[in-house]
Amino acid sequence: MKTMKLVMVGNGMAGVRTLEELLKIAPGLYDITVFGAEPHPNYNRILLSPVLAGEQTLDEIVLNPLSWYAEQGITLHAGRKVVQIDRVKRLVRADDGSEAAYDRLLLATGSHPFILPVPGRDLPGVIAYRDIADTQAMIDAATRYRHAVVIGGGLLGLEAANGLMRRGMQVTVVHIQPWLMERQLDDVAGRLLQKSLEDRGLKFLIGAQTQALLAGANGRVAAVQFKDGTEVPADLVVMAAGIRPNTDLAEACGLHCARGVVVNDTLQTITDPRIYAVGECAAHRGIAYGLVAPLFEQGKVCATHLGQFGIGRYTGSQTSTKLKVTGIDLFSAGQFMGGAGTEEIVLSDPAGGVYKKLVLRDDKLVGAVMYGDTVDGSWYFKLLREGRKVADIRDHLMFGESNIGDAGHLGQNKALAMADSDEVCGCNGVTKGAICKAIKERGLFTLDEVRKHTKASASCGSCTGLVEQLLMFTAGGDYSASPKRKALCGCTELGHQAVRDAIREHHLLTVDSVYRWLDWRTPNGCATCRPAVNYYLISTWPKEAQDDPQSRFINERSHANIQKDGSYSVIPRMWGGETSAEELRRIADVVDKYQIPTVKVTGGQRLDMLGVKKEDLPAVWHDLGMPSGHAYAKALRTVKTCVGSEWCRFGTQDSTQMGKDLERALWRMYAPHKVKLAVSGCPRNCAEAGIKDVGVIGVDSGWEIVIAGNGGIKTEVAQFLAKVKTADEVLEYSGAFLQLYRLEGWYLERTVHYVHRVGLDHVKRRIVEDAAGRQALWEQLQFALDGEPDPWFDFERAQVDLRQFQPVAPAAAGAVAAAPASAHDKALA
Amino acid sequence: MKRWTPICGVAEIPLLGARRVQRERGLPVALFRTAEDHVHALLDRCPHRGGPLSQGIVFGTAVACPLHNWTIEFADGQARAPDQGCTPVFACKVEAGQVFLDADELATLALDLAAPLAGPCRHATA
Numbered sequence: 039m040k041t042m043k044l045v046m047v048g049n050g051m052a053g054v055r056t057l058e059e060l061l062k063i064a065p066g067l068y069d070i071t072v073f074g075a076e077p078h079p080n081y082n083r084i085l086l087s088p089v090l091a092g093e094q095t096l097d098e099i100v101l102n103p104l105s106w107y108a109e110q111g112i113t114l115h116a117g118r119k120v121v122q123i124d125r126v127k128r129l130v131r132a133d134d135g136s137e138a139a140y141d142r143l144l145l146a147t148g149s150h151p152f153i154l155p156v157p158g159r160d161l162p163g164v165i166a167y168r169d170i171a172d173t174q175a176m177i178d179a180a181t182r183y184r185h186a187v188v189i190g191g192g193l194l195g196l197e198a199a200n201g202l203m204r205r206g207m208q209v210t211v212v213h214i215q216p217w218l219m220e221r222q223l224d225d226v227a228g229r230l231l232q233k234s235l236e237d238r239g240l241k242f243l244i245g246a247q248t249q250a251l252l253a254g255a256n257g258r259v260a261a262v263q264f265k266d267g268t269e270v271p272a273d274l275v276v277m278a279a280g281i282r283p284n285t286d287l288a289e290a291c292g293l294h295c296a297r298g299v300v301v302n303d304t305l306q307t308i309t310d311p312r313i314y315a316v317g318e319c320a321a322h323r324g325i326a327y328g329l330v331a332p333l334f335e336q337g338k339v340c341a342t343h344l345g346q347f348g349i350g351r352y353t354g355s356q357t358s359t360k361l362k363v364t365g366i367d368l369f370s371a372g373q374f375m376g377g378a379g380t381e382e383i384v385l386s387d388p389a390g391g392v393y394k395k396l397v398l399r400d401d402k403l404v405g406a407v408m409y410g411d412t413v414d415g416s417w418y419f420k421l422l423r424e425g426r427k428v429a430d431i432r433d434h435l436m437f438g439e440s441n442i443g444d445a446g447h448l449g450q451n452k453a454l455a456m457a458d459s460d461e462v463c464g465c466n467g468v469t470k471g472a473i474c475k476a477i478k479e480r481g482l483f484t485l486d487e488v489r490k491h492t493k494a495s496a497s498c499g500s501c502t503g504l505v506e507q508l509l510m511f512t513a514g515g516d517y518s519a520s521p522k523r524k525a526l527c528g529c530t531e532l533g534h535q536a537v538r539d540a541i542r543e544h545h546l547l548t549v550d551s552v553y554r555w556l557d558w559r560t561p562n563g564c565a566t567c568r569p570a571v572n573y574y575l576i577s578t579w580p581k582e583a584q585d586d587p588q589s590r591f592i593n594e595r596s597h598a599n600i601q602k603d604g605s606y607s608v609i610p611r612m613w614g615g616e617t618s619a620e621e622l623r624r625i626a627d628v629v630d631k632y633q634i635p636t637v638k639v640t641g642g643q644r645l646d647m648l649g650v651k652k653e654d655l656p657a658v659w660h661d662l663g664m665p666s667g668h669a670y671a672k673a674l675r676t677v678k679t680c681v682g683s684e685w686c687r688f689g690t691q692d693s694t695q696m697g698k699d700l701e702r703a704l705w706r707m708y709a710p711h712k713v714k715l716a717v718s719g720c721p722r723n724c725a726e727a728g729i730k731d732v733g734v735i736g737v738d739s740g741w742e743i744v745i746a747g748n749g750g751i752k753t754e755v756a757q758f759l760a761k762v763k764t765a766d767e768v769l770e771y772s773g774a775f776l777q778l779y780r781l782e783g784w785y786l787e788r789t790v791h792y793v794h795r796v797g798l799d800h801v802k803r804r805i806v807e808d809a810a811g812r813q814a815l816w817e818q819l820q821f822a823l824d825g826e827p828d829p830w831f832d833f834e835r836a837q838v839d840l841r842q843f844q845p846v847a848p849a850a851a852g853a854v855a856a857a858p859a860s861a862h863d864k865a866l867a
Numbered sequence: 868m869k870r871w872t873p874i875c876g877v878a879e880i881p882l883l884g885a886r887r888v889q890r891e892r893g894l895p896v897a898l899f900r901t902a903e904d905h906v907h908a909l910l911d912r913c914p915h916r917g918g919p920l921s922q923g924i925v926f927g928t929a930v931a932c933p934l935h936n937w938t939i940e941f942a943d944g945q946a947r948a949p950d951q952g953c954t955p956v957f958a959c960k961v962e963a964g965q966v967f968l969d970a971d972e973l974a975t976l977a978l979d980l981a982a983p984l985a986g987p988c989r990h991a992t993a
Binding site: 490491560561562563564565568569587588589591592595596600601602603604605635636648649839841842845846847848 | 872873874875879881882883884886887888889890895898902916917918919922923924925926927931933934936938949968970973982983984985986987988
């Protein structure tokens with residue numbers, strides 16, 4: 039079959055990103071030809087403002103050098119404008135008469151600046167602010183002329199004005215609306231911004247209506263005249279009154295356009311299925327996006343369809359804005375103007391130059407405007423996208439992420455205040471400087487890209503907020519994050535919930551059937567989705583779904599914890615943290631017999647034997663004669679206890695027995711992530727129940743149950759669930775909560791994050807208020823755990839593949855077979 | 868000319884799993900079995916921090932290292948981008964359900980690579 043031809047009109051960021059995505063998934067599928075009106079390779083248009091302001095050079099903002107096009111085999115016609123699309127003959131014609139035929143056409147023509155229809159708009163010295171040529175013209179003008187007028191006090195206009203001022207011009211900004219950046223700011227923030235810019239030397243004419251541009255003696259523009267007859271001198275006029283999707287070509291060839299080339303969720307034009315459109319020229323569900331992240335999302339979806347994968351739909355994006363004027367911090371997102379049914383939380387300190395407004399509706403953040411202090415912008419934007427209920431954090435919502443303890447390592451939370459050499463990601467040792475460098479040099483725009491390239495925030499994730507801040511400040515203002523529903527992994531576009539729902543609704547019982555039913559992109563998944571899907575199967579359909587050991591991480595396959603040298607650690611179960619002379623003797627003997635190098639007391643009140651050879655594991659388990667501690671599993675780990683009323687002079691309840699009962703009832707319980715419990719016999723809480731997934735605290739009149747604490751990456755104090763009277767109730771409430779978590783938690787989501795996501799109210803409704811529901815959950819869990827095998831002893835039922843403990847030895851040297859090469863030698867190097 | 872030496876049956880390797888082949892000298896070789904019953908052999912050592920690849924999760928034509936989740940391709944032993952690194956590949960063939968490795972490679976390839984150390988022995992050698 040002949041290679042198909044793909045022609046792209048427009049050589050900008052959205053289009054080229056689409057090609058990059060396409061080349062990733064379907065290299066060689068097309069002969070690709072690109073027409074670009076500008077005589078440049080693809081560059082980062084967002085960074086034109088720093089170039090104008092003299093902070094970066096043109097070379098630094100190139101995203102794809104010419105060599106990239108050559109390496110990818112792409113024919114690039116830079117500096118040739120396409121003037122006609124012939125949909126019947128399926129070819130495009132450029133202004134120099136050259137033609138290119140297409141099988142698929144990708145329109146990425148971007149947008150036009152809106153030029154005010156006033157007399158004099160064609161005079162020399164009147165320009166728009168859109169591309170490298172405009173930027174260059176402004177830089178040149180700044181060296182020769184004195185007075186500049188920028189028409190339009192929006193994002194682009196202010197960036198242009200700031201740049202021209204930085205280059206020494208006297209700049210007046212003309213803005214017809216009542217305050218600056220009215221699309222992104224409310225009146226208070228707009229005025230604060232104006233004051234701050236005036237202090238720097240910009241002049242403003244707010245509400246002024248431009249009537250004409252007047253020429254001077256040399257024919258160049260010399261002044262701007264307003265409706266009221268006044269004039270201001272102008273050697274340079276920059277039109278920055280907005281942009282319009284560039285649909286000239288599309289309209290000329292009969293494609294339906296309405297505020298952009300109208301496309302469907304697969305970015306196909308609704309008129310001609312051979313033609314796709316992405317970027318600022320495309321109108322998706324009535325919106326033409328102008329920010330980079332939505333355009334990249336479009337590019338990704340479009341690429342999968344061009345690549346004949348036929349997957350992925352673009353369903354729209356939420357966006358946020360930041361102004362790229364050094365030293366001025368402002369941020370806005372969502373419905374920042376408020377409106378019917380909304381409430382506002384406002385912090386205003388005009389003298390200090392700080393203003394923040396948060397807009398809430400139905401207990402959710404729906405909009406935010408910030409001026410002066412925007413470090414929490416990315417966090418608010420995240421809350422907004424996720425639609426998370428904020429009742430529990432409402433009283434300190436205004437004070438930002440650092441005040442709810444959700445910051446990076448060492449309590450660092452203000453990315454801007456950090457030095458380049460400061461470590462952002464403590465897990466992988468990545469500094470702020472390294473992250474910023476990668477963002478700039480590799481042109482990264484999303485959190486995922488930063489994770490892949492730098493490893494920052496790729497391990498424990500506690501520095502995610504910091505990395506998002508760095509992205510926002512480094513990649514330029516048009517930061518907008520990924521869609522709120524995150525795909526489970528690269529093998530699917532479905533999120534955790536969708537996969538889980540499908541397993542329940544369609545009674546899916548094997549990993550394979552899930553992949554087939556949900557059209558997985560890969561034949562057998564990846565190391566991210568296989569363990570997740572396997573967990574969803576066994577937790578949704580206990581006793582029915584087939585556990586797949588090859589879809590489990592090594593620790594759960596070998597029932598021990600792998601160590602950095604490939605040896606393992608073994609932790610036997612000690613009910614409630616109590617042991618005996620017999621057990622200790624056996625442990626000592628095992629340590630001697632198998633020459634185990636390290637024995638360590640764990641935080642969960644047990645003993646850890648480290649450095650066991652894999653071959654020795656079954657014998658070690660046998661000789662220990664103690665149950666598996668599941669210290670290696672996403673499962674119930676320990677129930678930590680204090681000595682309680684049996685011994686302690688302060689003890690009010692028998693916490694040790696309560697702990698043993700809980701542990702015996704819940705052990706072998708697999709869960710989305712590890713689960714740790716603790717029981718204290720009095721409120722002094724020696725068992726540290728306040729930082730456990732379920733903590734039980736004895737008081738004189740009964741037991742208090744707290745949930746969703748965490749002592750790990752980020753210390754989280756557990757929240758009060760209920761107070762009960764009897765030990766049986768403790769079992770029922772704890773078990774029911776954990777069963778709810780097993781059914782609703784996403785794989786690798788600890789209880790603290792699960793409860794954050796669904797809200798404590800939801801958990802209380804299901805566990806505290808609904809007695810029948812609670813009992814049902816508790817029974818479900820008991821049913822699931824009943825008769826579950828101990829993997830250290832019942833190998834067959836626990837599906838422990840014993841072959842893994844035995845290395846294969848090659849046959850003796852004499853048995854070498856001189857087999858001739860054959861057609862079967864597929865894997866031959 | 869390769870000196871093919873029989874190792875084990877394909878069926879002795881778990882589907883989408885691995886087995887380790889002990890060598891007289893040097894680190895073990897990991898045998899991987901894909902969903903299509905192809906068998907591949909790599910040195911049992913991740914180029915990143917030396918993790919035992921035989922203990923990883925096998926998917927498609929690659930394995931995810933159990934220590935830090937680098938993905939190593941069977942065909943060339945290369946780490947999947949943006950990670951960089953390469954682990955030695957061993958010639959491997961399957962005939963009539965039997966897996967063969969090259970005796971010369973088993974005896975000589977990648978003998979210089981050692982497993983990472985952990986625990987008290989690190990102080991003894993330091």
